[in-house]
Amino acid sequence: MVLRESPFPSRALAALDGLAQGLLCPGFWALNRLLDLQPTTAERARGRRCCGCTGRALAGLACAALLLLSLPLTALGLLLWLPAQAARRPFACHQAVTAAALPPWDLQQRRSFTFVTANLCLLPSGLAKFSNLGQTLQRAAYAARQLAPEPPSAHASLIPPGHGEAGGYGGTLCGPPRPHGEGGPRHYGSVAVEVEGDAAEHTPAGTAKLLPADASQRFPADLSERFPADADFLCLQEVFDAGAAARLRQQLAKSFPHIVYDVGARGLQGCGLKLFGSGLFLASRYPLLAVQYHCYPNGAREDALSAKGLLSVQVLLACAQGQRVVGYLSCTHLQAPAPDAAIRSEQLRLGLHWVQLFQDAHEEPGDIVAFDVFCGDLNFDNCSRGDEPNQSHEIFKLYRDPCRDPVPPNPPGAGPWGLPSPPCPPRTLSQPGGRQQFLAGPILSSGQLDPEAGDAWQGRRVDYVLYRPHRDNQPLREEVERISFITQLASRSDHLPVALRLAVGPRAP
Secondary structure, eight states: OOOOSSSSSSHHHHHHHHHHHHHHHHHHHHHHHHHHTSOOHHHHHHTOOSSOHHHHHHHHHHHHHHHHHTHHHHHHHHHHHHHHHHTOOSOEEEEOOOOSOOOOOOTTSOEEEEEEEEEEEEOOHHHHGGGTOOOHHHHHHHHHHHHSOOSOOTTOBSSOTTSOOBOTTSOOOOOOOOOTTOOOEEEETTEEEEOOGGGGGGSOTTOOOEEESSTTOOBOEEEESSOOTTOOEEEEEEEOOHHHHHHHHHHHTTTOSEEEESOSOOEEETTEEESBOOOOEEEESSOEEEEEEEEOTTOOGGGGGBOOEEEEEEEEEEEETTEEEEEEEEEEEOOOSTTOHHHHHHHHHHHHHHHHHHHHHHOOTTOEEEEEEEEEEOSOOSSOGGGHHHHTOTHHHHSBOTTSOSSSOOOTTOSOOOOBSSOOOGGGGGSHHHHHHHBOOOBOTTSSBOTTSOSOOOOOOOEEEEEOOOOTTSSEEEEEEEEEEEOTTTTTOSSOOEEEEEEEEEOOO
16 A cells, blocks of 8 residues: 555645635635634633734724635635545655664564554634634644653653552542641542551652552553653544644654644545544554545534544554564544434444454454554543443443443543643642542533532543454453553643553463
């Protein structure tokens, strides 16, 4: 399979698309600036409105006038843009040429792979204001720097190794230090904090000893302030803005030489008129052997305007005894509105079907499969009554969610992180009070907060990294080393990214 940089088969079609984009630009810019006049809560709190009500009204009138004047150009641009999209391949690939060959893999040795999924909410700034976020290009530049970080310092995690154990569902707690001599437990969700007597004097500032609610259910989870420096794969959602995608690609290419971007079937498609792509963006340290994208045909409401779908890749990890060692990774973003559980369930069913077709088409005889990972923003949690129709989906029988009980759904309050709203400082999430203030609570099917949720909930988790257990005919087995909920973008996105470190080694005899 040839993975080309340009999504267009010829330079003429690429030039036609560029011309169409240029004609659409004035109208798009005016509409975006009009929507961008609404300040976020953070801008209000800082008192940094660039102009008062009169100034904003005048700016709004100017943008509206420009929008009306640009309508003829917009119509012409749309007429050129639609046929160009019909010939466009639904993704572009950046593949850096590397001279070094992949090292061989002794299958008797374990290797670890780290996967990160993050919804960055990189829409055009005017649309991002509906999520209480703005400054899309600046947020993209910041996110790119954090996603490819320098090696972590000793304080990379809010819960340093050796200072805590997490509860059975992967939820963690890092409470503020108590005054000397003040003891007794603190309960939050599925964990209890205990700092007794003189022991508190030796507890580092900002940390506490964590006691799982069930000591037999221990899990290596943490609440991390930074992204892992050893990430092998990045699966990003809502990278809709072209300028933001370019900044991500430029920065991440230094650490991730293989990138799939500009994903989505725009224009008139079988699943309707798509004005936006899928927003999916995938970066890998390992070479890509095959890439495939499918658009969900049942998008509804505001989601119908974007080409949400499933992106699947096959990566080459190593060679072992003359056989390819490959991995499969799929990234998706499901229907968002809370009442649309049936749409999400059908999208997951289609996603599982497409994943199987992709693997059947590209797996060669003798291939050794190291991992099969499914991740992304699924837009439902494992603690809300309103999400119950999705919580028992068939996907959880085929893929394992390291953060949930084997028998779904989890009781309210047991599931870990998701959706901070509005944006807040990262360290606020290390405190129970901060989490209660900034994390969205369990919901009903209408999307309204559940009045019966009580005070024990930890927050919705709608971002997942799932893995499929190895088949019996494979010589490898997997083991979860760590799952992390990352707060570094808490003030720059309305999601908390998730990182999974998966160890792959020889199957026990």
